[in-house]
Amino acid sequence: MSTLNVDKVDPSTGTDLEIGTSGDTITIPSGATLTTTSATLNLPTTITATTEVKTNKVSPATGTAFALGDSGDTFTVPSGATIVNSGTATGFGITQTSFLPTAAPLIVNGDMAVAQRATSSTGLTGSGYFTVDRMHWQNDTLGTWTQIQEAQTSGDAFDAGFATAFRVDCTTADASPAAADFLQFHYVLEGQDVQMFKKGTSNAETYTVAFWVKSNKTGTAQVNLYDDKSRICSGTYTISSGDTWEHKIVTFAADTTNAIDNDNSAGLEIGWALDAGSNYTSGTVATAWETKAATDESVENLSLGDSTSNDWAITGIQLEVGTYTSADLPPFRHESYGDNFSRCQRYFQQRGKVARIGYGAGSCHTSTVVSGCTIFFPVEMRATPSQSQSASTEFYLTGSGQNQVCQSDTLGNEGISTMGVTTSAVGTSLAVGNCYWLNTVDGDGYIEWSAEL
Amino acid sequence: MITSAKYWKNVTEEEAHSIKAVINGVSCLVPMDNENTDYQNILKWVAEGNVIEEAD
Numbered sequence: 001m002s003t004l005n006v007d008k009v010d011p012s013t014g015t016d017l018e019i020g021t022s023g024d025t026i027t028i029p030s031g032a033t034l035t036t037t038s039a040t041l042n043l044p045t046t047i048t049a050t051t052e053v054k055t056n057k058v059s060p061a062t063g064t065a066f067a068l069g070d071s072g073d074t075f076t077v078p079s080g081a082t083i084v085n086s087g088t089a090t091g092f093g094i095t096q097t098s099f100l101p102t103a104a105p106l107i108v109n110g111d112m113a114v115a116q117r118a119t120s121s122t123g124l125t126g127s128g129y130f131t132v133d134r135m136h137w138q139n140d141t142l143g144t145w146t147q148i149q150e151a152q153t154s155g156d157a158f159d160a161g162f163a164t165a166f167r168v169d170c171t172t173a174d175a176s177p178a179a180a181d182f183l184q185f186h187y188v189l190e191g192q193d194v195q196m197f198k199k200g201t202s203n204a205e206t207y208t209v210a211f212w213v214k215s216n217k218t219g220t221a222q223v224n225l226y227d228d229k230s231r232i233c234s235g236t237y238t239i240s241s242g243d244t245w246e247h248k249i250v251t252f253a254a255d256t257t258n259a260i261d262n263d264n265s266a267g268l269e270i271g272w273a274l275d276a277g278s279n280y281t282s283g284t285v286a287t288a289w290e291t292k293a294a295t296d297e298s299v300e301n302l303s304l305g306d307s308t309s310n311d312w313a314i315t316g317i318q319l320e321v322g323t324y325t326s327a328d329l330p331p332f333r334h335e336s337y338g339d340n341f342s343r344c345q346r347y348f349q350q351r352g353k354v355a356r357i358g359y360g361a362g363s364c365h366t367s368t369v370v371s372g373c374t375i376f377f378p379v380e381m382r383a384t385p386s387q388s389q390s391a392s393t394e395f396y397l398t399g400s401g402q403n404q405v406c407q408s409d410t411l412g413n414e415g416i417s418t419m420g421v422t423t424s425a426v427g428t429s430l431a432v433g434n435c436y437w438l439n440t441v442d443g444d445g446y447i448e449w450s451a452e453l
Numbered sequence: 454m455i456t457s458a459k460y461w462k463n464v465t466e467e468e469a470h471s472i473k474a475v476i477n478g479v480s481c482l483v484p485m486d487n488e489n490t491d492y493q494n495i496l497k498w499v500a501e502g503n504v505i506e507e508a509d
Binding site for chain 1: 461464466471473482483484488490491
C-alpha cells in the first residue's frame with residue numbers, strides 16, 4: 001500500500017469529487033475523526049449501523065412525522081430505562097394524571113355475568129329487578145317486555161371479552177305512549193361510592209359512561225345522570241347499524257354544586273332512556289347539570305316500545321372519573337365471577353334452589369312454632385333487606401325423627417339486619433323443647449333478601 | 454308495583470316490625486327501615502292514598 005500525503009483534494013473540474021469505485025471499501029481507521037461541521041452530509045436511503053448510534057435528537061427530514069422501524073419489528077426498552085411524558089404529550093394512553101384508578105369497577109356486574117334471580121323473565125309490565133343483578137328496569141305502563149341474560153358467542157362485544165349481556169324484547173307494543181309513560185334502563189350507585197367525583201366542590205370531576213349496545217332500532221338515544229338532589233345531566237349516543245354491537249362513550253359535565261350525600265342511599269343514577277310519552281320528550285338535552293325537568297329526560301327518543309320487533313341489549317358498562325374518548329378510555333376492569341358475585345350480594349342474596357339446603361336450626365317452644373333458625377349473610381347487605389321466599393311447603397322442619405312440611409305461608413324475619421336474620425317457621429304437632437333444622441324439600445325451595453337501591 | 458300491604462307480626466312477636474307486601478306479584482316481608490327502598494316505596498304508595506292493613 002502506498003501513501004499520498006496532501007492537505008486538500010479538490011475536483012479537477014467542476015464541483016464533484018468522487019472517491020473510489022463501486023464495490024470499493026473505504027476505511028477510516030480507528031482513532032481517526034471524520035469532521036463534517038457546518039457541511040451538509042447527504043446519506044443514502046438506508047444507513048446500516050450494526051453497533052450503536054448516539055444522538056441527542058431524531059427529527060423528521062420533512063414534515064412532522066417519522067416512522068420507527070417496520071411492521072413486525074420489536075423495540076426493546078432495557079430494564080432501568082425510562083420513557084418520560086414531558087407533561088402535555090399525547091398518545092401515552094392512561095397516565096397517572098388522567099386516570100384515577102379504583103380497586104374495582106364502579107359499576108357492579110357491568111359485564112352482566114351474574115343473574116341470581118333468573119336468566120329470563122317474561123310478561124314484564126312494571127318496574128323492578130328481574131334478571132341480571134343490579135340492572136333495574138323502569139317501565140311506567142309502556143309496553144310488555146321479556147328480559148334475558150343473553151349469552152354472547154360472536155360480535156364485537158363478545159370479541160371485546162363480554163360473554164353475557166342484558167337484553168329486552170318488546171312483546172306488547174305501545175306505539176302511542178300516554179303522556180306520562182316512561183321506559184328506562186337504570187343503574188343506581190350508592191352515594192358513598194361516587195365521592196371521588198367531588199360533586200359540589202370546586203374540584204368537581206367530569207363523568208364518562210361507556211358501554212356496548214345493540215338494537216334493531218337505529219338513531220340517537222339519550223343517557224341521563226341523576227344525583228340525589230333531583231338534578232340531571234344528559235348526553236346522547238347514536239346507534240348507527242341495526243342488530244350490531246357498537247361501543248359508545250358518553251361524557252357528562254362536572255358539577256360544582258349540590259354535593260352527593262356520603263352514605264348508602266342512592267347517590268348517582270344512570271338512566272338509558274328508551275321510550276316515553278310527551279311529558280318527557282318536549283324539552284332539551286341538559287348537557288350541563290340542572291334541576292331535573294321531566295321534559296328533558298327523553299328528548300332523544302328511541303321509541304323502543306313502538307313495535308314487537310324491537311329489542312335492545314347492553315353490556316360492558318363502565319363509569320369513569322374524567323373525560324375520555326375511544327383513544328384513551330381506560331380498559332374495562334374485568335372481575336372474577338366470584339368477586340363480582342360477592343359485590344352483587346350487597347344488594348341481593350338468594351339461598352336455596354338446592355334440595356335440603358339448611359337455614360340453621362331452632363328450638364321448638366310451642367307445638368307449632370320453631371324459632372331461632374339463624375342465617376348469616378355471607379356479605380353485609382346495603383340496608384336491612386326485604387325477605388321473600390318460595391311456598392312454605394317447599395321447606396322442611398327436620399327433627400324428632402321426621403321431616404315436617406312447614407305450614408305457614410311466610411317464614412319469619414325476626415331480628416333481620418344487614419348481617420343476617422333469625423327466622424321462625426310453623427309446623428304441626430312439634431315436640432316442645434326439641435331442636436328442628438329448617439331446610440328445603442327440593443330444588444324449588446328458596447329464600448331471597450333484597451336491599452337494592 | 455305494590456298491590457297490597459299489611460303489617461306483619463312474626464309468630465314470636467307482639468308488635469309488627471315489618472310489612473307483608475305484594476310487589477311485582479311477589480309476596481315479601483319489608484322491614485320498616487327508612488334505608489330499605491321497598492319501605493320507601495310503600496310510604497310513597499301510602500302517600501298516594503293507599504292503606505296498609507292492620508296485622509292479624
